[in-house]
Amino acid sequence: MTKRFYCFLLLLGLAPFALRGQETTVNKIPDEDFYLMPSFAQGTVYLRGQSPAEGKINICAVDQTLRFLDDNGTELSAADQDAIYRVKIDTVWFMRSGEAFYRMYPVNMETGVALRRDTRIARDVKKGAYGASDQTSSIRQYSSLYTDGATQQLNSGQSISYSVSETICIYCRDAVAKFNKASLKKIFPAHKDDIDAYFKSGNKVPATVEDALALISSWAR
DSSP, X not given: OOHHHHHHHHHSOOOOOEEEOOOEEESSOOHHHHBSSSSOEEEEEEETTSOOEEEEEEEETTTTEEEEEOTTOOEEXXXXXXXXXXXXXXXXXXXXXXXXXXXXXXSSXXXXXXXXXXXXXXXXXXXXXXXXXXXXXXXXXXXXXXXXXXEEEOOTTOOEEEEEEEEEEEEETXXXXXXXXXXXXXXXXXXXXXXXXXXXXXXXXXXXXXXHHHHHHTTTO
C-alpha cells in the first residue's frame, strides 16, 4: 500500500452508515450495552512501542475506553488508550482508530469490515452523586465506578436514558474508512467497474455486517 493511499484512508471522515437504536430509560445500563463484549474475559492488549499486556478485559461502549479488572476485581480504565492498536478478547479482535474501538471481521490478512458500537447517554443525566461533572465515566448505576484510579460514587436511584448505535465501516491494515463507493474503489482498485455497477443498479451501502462481508469477499481475493 502506498503512503498516499494510507493517508487517504486515515483522513476520510468517519460518518458511515449507522443504525440507531431507540432510546431506553433504565436504572442501570445492561452489561451487553455498556460494554462491547458480554462480560470481562481473558484477553491481550497490543501497544505501540511496548510489549503486549494480558488480563481480564472489556471495552466500554459509552466512552470507548479499554477496561480491566485488577486482582481484587476492581474495574479500572487503561491509562494510555492512544497507545493501543489491537485488542483480543477471548477469540474476538478489535482495532483502535480515531479514539474508538472497532470489532474486526476480516476477509483477508489486511482487509475486512469494521463495526463500531456506541452507547450514548442523554446529556441531562450525565451527573454523579454530587452533580459535579458531565463525564461519561460517572453515569453507570453501580455503587462506584473506577476510572483512571479514581472512584466516583453514583446515585442509586437515578434514571438513565440511553441509545445504542452501530456503524459499519471498512478497514485496510490500520486504517478505518467509510463503507462507501469512494473508499471501496480505493481499497479494491481492480474492481472499480464492479463497484460502479453495484451502486448504479440501485444498491445501497449494506445494512448488516453479513451483507458487507458478502459484498467485499470476492473483491478481496
